[in-house]
Amino acid sequence: MAFACLDCRKSFKREFNLSEGCPKELTCPNCGGTAHNFGRHFKPPKKNDLKQWKKVSFLFEHGFRFQKIRPNGIDEPYPKTLDEAKEFVIKYKDYAIK
Numbered sequence: 001m002a003f004a005c006l007d008c009r010k011s012f013k014r015e016f017n018l019s020e021g022c023p024k025e026l027t028c029p030n031c032g033g034t035a036h037n038f039g040r041h042f043k044p045p046k047k048n049d050l051k052q053w054k055k056v057s058f059l060f061e062h063g064f065r066f067q068k069i070r071p072n073g074i075d076e077p078y079p080k081t082l083d084e085a086k087e088f089v090i091k092y093k094d095y096a097i098k
Contacts, residue, residue, distance in 0.1 A: 002042040002066075003028075003035040006057050010035070011044035042066040055082045062089040063096025071095075 004011040005028035012029060016022040028035040038044075042065075045052030059066075059078070069076040069092050076092065079085040089096070 001040060002038045002044070004038050004042065004044055004056070005031060005033050005035040006053070006060065007031055007033040009045075009047045009053050011038075011042070036060060036065070038066045041068065051082065055079065055085050058082060058085050059089065062093075063098060064089065064092075065097055067095070067097065069095045 001016055001022055002011060002013050003026050008028060008031040010028060010030040012035070014026065022037060024037050026035045026037075027033075038060075045056065064078075066078060069078075071092070079088045
C-alpha cells in the first residue's frame with residue numbers, strides 16, 4: 001500500500017496482509033507527521049511539484065484516496081489538474097470515502 005505525508009510530500013510503501021486489515025494512516029518516517037493510506041494505485045508526484053501535491057491534498061480532503069472509481073464498470077481516470085479535480089469531486093461525490 002502507498003502512504004503519503006501531505007505535510008512533507010513524502011510517499012512510501014508498506015506491505016500488509018489485507019485479510020488482517022490495513023491502517024488508514026501511519027507515522028511519516030520523514031517528518032513524524034501523519035502519512036495517509038492512498039492504496040495500491042497511488043502514484044505520487046515529485047516532491048517539488050507543488051501543483052500536483054495541492055491536487056492530491058484537495059482530492060484527499062474530499063474523500064478520494066485514489067481508489068478505483070467505476071461508474072459504468074470502466075475505471076474512471078483521476079484528474080490531472082486541480083481545476084479538473086474540482087469537477088471530479090462534484091461528479092463522483094458518491095464514490096468518496098467518508
